[in-house]
Amino acid sequence: MIFHRTSSIKExxxxxxxxxxxxxxxxxxxxxxxxxxxxxxxxxxLQTFAVFAVLMMIGCNRGLAAVTVYVLMGAIGIPVFxxxxxxxxxxxxxxxxxxxxxxxxxLIYMAATKLFGxxxxxxxxxxxxxxxxxxxFGTAWFMYVYIxxxxxxxxxxxLSWCVFPFIIPDIAKLALAFVISRRVRKVIS
Numbered sequence: 001m002i003f004h005r006t007s008s009i010k011e012x013x014x015x016x017x018x019x020x021x022x023x024x025x026x027x028x029x030x031x032x033x034x035x036x037x038x039x040x041x042x043x044x045x046l047q048t049f050a051v052f053a054v055l056m057m058i059g060c061n062r063g064l065a066a067v068t069v070y071v072l073m074g075a076i077g078i079p080v081f082x083x084x085x086x087x088x089x090x091x092x093x094x095x096x097x098x099x100x101x102x103x104x105x106x107l108i109y110m111a112a113t114k115l116f117g118x119x120x121x122x123x124x125x126x127x128x129x130x131x132x133x134x135x136x137f138g139t140a141w142f143m144y145v146y147i148x149x150x151x152x153x154x155x156x157x158x159l160s161w162c163v164f165p166f167i168i169p170d171i172a173k174l175a176l177a178f179v180i181s182r183r184v185r186k187v188i189s
Contacts, residue, residue, distance in 0.1 A: 019062055026054040026066035031080040041161040042095050043082040049173035051102050052127055056181035060110035067106045097141020101134030135163050
């Protein structure tokens with residue numbers, strides 16, 4: 001009942017208080033999930049799970065806002081990234097492209113759900129396409145930084161470090177996020 005009353009309160013510019021609350025909670029969820037990690041060349045984290053879940057739970061507008069705020073918080077130095085890290089050094093480092101790639105996941109999800117509606121098939125396909133774009137952008141970024149700092153490396157080597165080990169876990173995270181988001185959406189709608 002409180003949420004229904006609060007949702008009608010508007011701030012300057014028409015932003016609802018409930019939107020700010022959901023977005024803030026989503027940013028916190030992404031940060032907490034990033035701290036749960038197994039360190040490797042590209043750390044195994046639950047960030048992708050959180051990005052998928054946030055987009056599906058609170059919708060494309062609030063979800064993309066949460067992902068953007070998360071990336072910006074990390075960029076200014078708040079330790080929200082894997083291993084309690086933050087700062088432009090992380091964004092400009094070898095794994096920064098994957099972090100920025102979360103924005104592509106959100107943008108693709110937003111475009112697809114606005115064009116085709118919020119249906120399970122649309123959500124799943126758009127998140128898989130977004131993940132593929134995140135992998136491609138992050139891998140290109142990783143290669144550029146790695147070659148600049150260390151020396152030549154082959155694309156298959158980088159894919160074996162940064163993409164292949166993550167495909168099955170990320171698909172499992174997507175499936176779990178889909179199931180959980182269905183239940184949470186019923187509660188918050």
